[in-house]
Amino acid sequence: MERTWNNKGWLFVIPVLVLVLFSAAIPLMTVVNYSVQDTFGNNQFFWAGSAWFEDLLASERFHEALWRQFLFSGIILAIEVPLGIAVALAMPRKGWGVPVCLVLMALPLLIPWNVVGTIWQIFGRVDIGLLGHTLFNLGVDYNYVSDPLDAWITVVVMDVWHWTSLVVLLCYAGLVSIPEAYYQAARIDGASRWAVFRYIQLPKMHRVLLIAILLRFMDSFMIYTEPFVVTGGGPGNSTTFLSIDLVKMAIGQFDLGNAAAMSLVYFLIILLLSWVFYTVMTNVGRETGSGTGSGGGR
C-alpha cells in the first residue's frame, strides 16, 4: 500500500508546538533545573540531586498543607456536587423562568477570582461587612481573621457561592436532554421520585457530572487567589493551601530549590489524581454491562 506524504501538515502543527514549548515545556524544564540544583544568585548553580525532594517529603509543613488541601477539596466536592444537582433538579424546564435562572446561575462564574475574594473579604468583616457585622450584632462570635474555623467556613462558603453554578449548569444541560417519554413511562411504571432520579436522571447526567467533578476537583486543588485575598493563608497557617504555601516559599522566602521540588510534586499529584478520578468514573456503570458475549442471540 502506498501512502502519500504531505509535509505541509507540519506547517499547521508547528505553531502549536512552539506555543506549547514556550508556555509549558521550557518553564517546566526551568522548574526541573531548580529542583535538582542549589543557587545563591549570580547565576551560580550547584548540583543538589534529590536533596530538595527528600527535604520536602519529610517536611511537616508540606504534609500539613497537603492535608489541608485534600480536606478543602473534599469538603468542596461534598457540598458543591449534591447542591449543584439539587439546584439543577429544581430549576424550571420551560417558560420565562429558564433564562432568568440561567443568567442568575452564570453571574458568579463571570466574576474574576480576586474580585470574589475582595467581595467576601469585605462582606465578612466584623467592623463594616454586612455578614460579619450582622453576625456580630446577633451575638455570634464570628471573626475570620482570628478564628481558624471561621476562616475555613468563610473560604468554603465563598467557593460554594462562586462555583456551584458550574455544577448546576452542567447538570441542567444533562437534564434537559432527557426526552419527556422517559418521565411518562416512569409514571406509568409507578416509579417513585427517587427511582426517577436514580434510574433516569442520574444515568443521563452521568457524563456531565463526571466533567463537573473533575473540573471542580482540579480547580479547588489549585485554589489560590480567593483565600489569599480573604485570609492570606491565616490565621496562622490554618488556610495555607498548597499553592499559597508554594508562593510563600518561592517569593516570600526565596527557597527556589524547595519551591521547585514542591511544584513538581504538586503537579504530579494533580495529574495522578485526575487520571485516577477519570478512569474510575468512566468505568462506573460499565462494569456490569460487559457481559456482551454471554447473551448470544441478538
Add this chain to the structure above:
Amino acid sequence: MARITLEGLAHSYLPSPAGPQDYALKQLDHVWEDGGAYALLGPSGCGKTTLLNIISGLVRPTRGEIRFDGQDVTDLPPEQRNIAQVFQFPVVYDTMTVYDNLAFPLRNRGIEAKAVDARVREIAGMLDLSDSLKRKASNLTADAKQKISLGRGLVRSDVAAILFDEPLTVIDPHLKWMLRSQLKHLHRRFDFTMVYVTHDQTEALTFADKVVVMYEGEVVQVGRPDELFERPAHTFVGYFIGSPGMNILPAEVSGDRATVEGHELALGAAYGRLPQGGKIEIGIRPEFLRLVRAGAGESRGLPASIRKVEDVGRYRIARAMVGGQELAVVAPEDGEIPADGAEIVFDPQRINVYADGHRVQEGG
C-alpha cells in the same frame, strides 16, 4: 381487562380556549370495547397522541370524562390506572439489566420477589428475551428495547389496556411485521384492550379489528377496514385510506342522478333532501372506475383525457382529466388505455355522496 368509555371528551393545550380552533381534541364520545384491538389512524398533528395520553392519564382533559368499566378515572394519575404505554422511541432504563427493567413496574408496586421472578421469566419467554435477561438494556438493538418497553406493560397482570404510540417508527422494516404479528399473537392470548396509534394505513389495517380515523382533532370514522374502504364516512377518510386515495368531485345531486362537469351520472340509490347551502361532492375509489374507448357501445361514461400513466407493478394508475377535475383510475396491467377519446365509466353502486365532507345516507 376493561371497557374504556370516553364521554364528552375535549382537550385544549391553551389555558382558556376560545373557539373550536383552540382545541387539539374536539368533542369526542367513544367506547373502546373490552379486548378489542383498535388502531388510531390519522396524519401527524391530528390529536392521536393527545387522545392516547388522556386515556393513560398523562394529560388531563379540559372537558369530559373517562371511565374504565364504569368507574370514573378522569382524575386518577397514570400509575393508578392499570394502563401500559409503549412510546415511539424505546424507553428503557439504561443502567438496569433487561431483567430489572421488566421487574421494575412490579417492584414499584411492592410485589414480592418470588412472584416478580416468575412473572418476569414468563413474559421474557413470550417476547424472546430470555437469553438476554442478564444483559444491560442500553446495549440492545432498537427492536429489543421496544420489546422491553412492551414487556414492562405486560408483566403487570392487572393491566386493563396497552396503548401504543407509533411503536414501530424506529424499527427496521423487516422486523416490523415480525413484531406486529407477535403483538397480534399476544393480544389473542391475553385479550387485553389494545389501542395502537399510527399514521401508517397498512399498519392500522393489518393490526386492528377496528380503525378509528382522526382528522383535525375529530374522530371522523370508526369502522372495520372494509368499511373504511367501501363507505368512507368523510372525504378525508376516502383520501387518506387507499393508494391512491378516493376521487372526490364537486357535483350536483338530485334524486338518483348526479351532475359532474355538465355530465349526468347514475347513482346507486336515490338521495332525498341534501343539506342546503353545503358543498356537495361525490366520491369514488380509483378501483371502481373503468376506462373505455369513446363510443364503444357503453355510454354513461364521462369523456376524459389521460394525463399520464404510472405502472406500479400489478396494475397501472391512470391520471385522467374530466373537465377541470383530475381523477385517478386503476387499470389492469394488460388492459388498453386509450390515449385520447377515452371515457370513464363509474360503478353506480360504489359512488358515495358527501355534503360538507360528511357522507350522506342513501334515501334520507
